[in-house]
Amino acid sequence: MRRVFLANNTNELWDMLRQYPEAAIYAGGTDLLVRMRKGICDPSALICLERMDCLKGVREEGDQIFIGACTSHTALLADPIVQRSFPVLAAAISRLGSPHIRNMGTIGGNIVTASPAGDTLPPLYILGAAVEIMSMDKTRRLSLADFIRGPGHTDLKPGEILAGVWIKKDQPYNIFSLEKVGQRKALAISIASLAALLRVSGEGIIEEARLAWGSVGPTVTVSKEAESFLAGKRPEPGALGEAARIAMDAVSPIDDVRASKSYRRLVSGNLVLRLGASVDGNSPQPAWLPPAD
Numbered sequence: 001m002r003r004v005f006l007a008n009n010t011n012e013l014w015d016m017l018r019q020y021p022e023a024a025i026y027a028g029g030t031d032l033l034v035r036m037r038k039g040i041c042d043p044s045a046l047i048c049l050e051r052m053d054c055l056k057g058v059r060e061e062g063d064q065i066f067i068g069a070c071t072s073h074t075a076l077l078a079d080p081i082v083q084r085s086f087p088v089l090a091a092a093i094s095r096l097g098s099p100h101i102r103n104m105g106t107i108g109g110n111i112v113t114a115s116p117a118g119d120t121l122p123p124l125y126i127l128g129a130a131v132e133i134m135s136m137d138k139t140r141r142l143s144l145a146d147f148i149r150g151p152g153h154t155d156l157k158p159g160e161i162l163a164g165v166w167i168k169k170d171q172p173y174n175i176f177s178l179e180k181v182g183q184r185k186a187l188a189i190s191i192a193s194l195a196a197l198l199r200v201s202g203e204g205i206i207e208e209a210r211l212a213w214g215s216v217g218p219t220v221t222v223s224k225e226a227e228s229f230l231a232g233k234r235p236e237p238g239a240l241g242e243a244a245r246i247a248m249d250a251v252s253p254i255d256d257v258r259a260s261k262s263y264r265r266l267v268s269g270n271l272v273l274r275l276g277a278s279v280d281g282n283s284p285q286p287a288w289l290p291p292a293d
């Protein structure tokens with residue numbers, strides 16, 4: 001029989017981890033319990049973080065916002081700081097799973113699962129998020145990009161948990177865009193997604209662009225080349241078309257049950273074409289890129 005422990009605070013958690021170092025940690029269980037049911041993993045014991053209020057909530061500290069790892073997606077969507085400061089993150093969360101999954105699932109669980117299709121990851125990348133990792137005797141911080149090592153792999157060491165995420169409060173962008181393409185509109189794992197933040201001048205010139213694609217590589221894909229190419233340009237069909245072609249070279253998708261790699265590559269480019277509409281709803285939509293085969 002498998003034992004399940006419910007930690008109420010960090011002291012209890014460290015005691016449990018000392019006694020059961022092989023135990024698997026979970027928060028909402030929407031990833032871990034599914035993997036256990038599928039027989040992908042079979043931990044000897046479970047430690048649940050759901051009652052640890054110290055790992056929940058959103059708070060401001062100086063010029064940073066801290067989001068506790070065990071904050072549910074539903075709580076994040078309702079949070080005024082998240083709505084105001086990080087609409088690109090809120091938009092991604094609003095498309096994650098279903099209301100039930102958002103009620104149970106947490107931002108920390110989404111990050112530690114490190115799925116190429118994890119919906120919070122592209123927005124967190126372009127927001128420059130850093131993770132806070134806690135163990136019995138120390139706390140450390142590193143960028144999300146360094147934390148995610150590959151599909152399902154993070155820098156988390158035995159005895160460590162994710163405490164939360166830090167994001168700079170005042171982001172210098174005035175336009176965001178979040179696109180998620182799946183097999184359905186709701187309750188669908190993404191086939192390709194694009195999170196974008198743009199700083200656009202009063203004259204309509206892109207001064208700075210941050211772009212991150214999900215589900216089209218082993219981890220989140222970023223393209224410094226596409227970002228630099230767009231800087232100084234108007235979000236018009238010619239420039240967006242060229243940025244889309246750069247993006248298609250940058251991604252490294254795979255074939256799986258949801259889509260082929262060539263479709264994913266094409267969609268990654270086409271999502272860039274939509275950025276014009278985010279800047280100016282009346283701007284002409286460039287023609288979709290032709291499929292390669």
Ligand SMILES: Cc1cc2nc3c(=O)[nH]c(=O)nc-3n(C[C@H](O)[C@H](O)[C@H](O)COP(=O)(O)OP(=O)(O)OC[C@H]3O[C@@H](n4cnc5c(N)ncnc54)[C@H](O)[C@@H]3O)c2cc1C
Pocket residue numbers: 024025026027028029030031032033034049069070095096097098101104105106107108109110111112113117118119120156160161162163187188189190
């Ligand atoms: C039907 C369904 C639909 C889904 N749809 C989507 C979707 O559209 N988009 C999407 O991105 N995901 C989706 N998911 C996946 C999942 O719901 C999310 O990834 C969710 O955010 C996971 O959070 P959780 O708290 O439930 O994670 P858990 O299952 O509790 O944990 C997941 C992993 O993270 C680890 N972990 C959790 N919290 C911590 C912590 N604080 N410190 C250290 N390790 C921790 C656990 O050990 C485990 O390995 C879906 C899942 C289901 C079942």
